[in-house]
Amino acid sequence: MSLSDADAYDRFMGRYSRPLAVPFADFAGLPLDGRVLDVGCGPGALTAELAGRVGPGRVTAVDPSEEFVAALLGRHPGVDAIRAPAEDLPFEGGYFDATLAQLVVNVMDDPVGGLREMARVTRSGGVVAACVWDFTEGGPLGPFWDAAQALDPEVETGSVLPGSRRGHLADLFHAAGIDDIVDGAVAVDVEHAKFEDWWEPFTLGVAPSGTYVAGLEPDRRTALRELCRERLPEPPFVISAKAWAVRGAA
Numbered sequence: 376m377s378l379s380d381a382d383a384y385d386r387f388m389g390r391y392s393r394p395l396a397v398p399f400a401d402f403a404g405l406p407l408d409g410r411v412l413d414v415g416c417g418p419g420a421l422t423a424e425l426a427g428r429v430g431p432g433r434v435t436a437v438d439p440s441e442e443f444v445a446a447l448l449g450r451h452p453g454v455d456a457i458r459a460p461a462e463d464l465p466f467e468g469g470y471f472d473a474t475l476a477q478l479v480v481n482v483m484d485d486p487v488g489g490l491r492e493m494a495r496v497t498r499s500g501g502v503v504a505a506c507v508w509d510f511t512e513g514g515p516l517g518p519f520w521d522a523a524q525a526l527d528p529e530v531e532t533g534s535v536l537p538g539s540r541r542g543h544l545a546d547l548f549h550a551a552g553i554d555d556i557v558d559g560a561v562a563v564d565v566e567h568a569k570f571e572d573w574w575e576p577f578t579l580g581v582a583p584s585g586t587y588v589a590g591l592e593p594d595r596r597t598a599l600r601e602l603c604r605e606r607l608p609e610p611p612f613v614i615s616a617k618a619w620a621v622r623g624a625a
């Protein structure tokens with residue numbers, strides 16, 4: 376049986392993004408009274424945390440992916456979810472009290488435009504917050520990309536992506552005209568009982584790392600898997616996943 380995109384995403388990234396939603400919502404200062412928007416919600420890792428904190432009826436979620444929006448609506452009754460990109464949010468100005476984006480700024484077509492839109496739909500003085508995996512000093516995919524680069528120095532890791540290196544996410548907030556910026560980080564430790572549990576989701580074709588694995592010849596895929604096994608600690612092992620986090624006032 377093939378997995379749906381939402382289930383594959385959960386296996387690959389949800390294992391890190393679900394726990395990350397807790398410190399990220401804390402960093403953003405939730406719960407607040409009023410309405411909250413989750414931008415780039417995916418299947419709903421952050422949405423679930425927000426619904427738990429402020430009630431599902433106060434949470435709206437958007438994502439350009441039709442399948443993710445459908446999965447989210449099935450999983451989180453009471454949450455309003457619609458298809459939309461960050462750069463073009465279909466809401467009137469100042470409608471939300473807090474607007475958050477977890478692991479999304481790095482994949483936006485126009486990160487500054489997306490953040491500017493997030494601020495536009497947030498009431499004056501309300502919270503705009505975002506986080507992006509640290510691709511340089513300790514994100515969850517570091518062990519994978521380090522091994523891939525050891526075998527092929529030409530491999531491009533995520534460190535070139537917007538917001539993924541120290542200070543860059545705050546620079547994007549400044550460029551979007553967002554005030555009172557707090558530049559920080561949030562982190563989670565995720566335990567993996569077996570090496571295979573850690574590796575298997577990389578074979579599901581999710582995200583650039585999944586595309587990379589899918590494009591490797593079988594012997595090179597095996598070499599990458601075995602180098603990862605050699606470099607990671609004996610199971611059970613913990614992956615410490617850090618994300619840069621920034622909040623500001625709309």
Ligand SMILES: C[S@@+](CC[C@H](N)C(=O)[O-])C[C@H]1O[C@@H](n2cnc3c(N)ncnc32)[C@H](O)[C@@H]1O
Binds near residue numbers: 421484
């Ligand atoms: C790494 S996932 C994060 C999902 C979820 N926020 C989480 O923490 O698990 C990135 C999400 O951003 C969405 N996305 C891609 N481009 C986007 C854009 N321009 N605006 C908003 N979301 C976008 C993708 O469809 C995907 O669901």
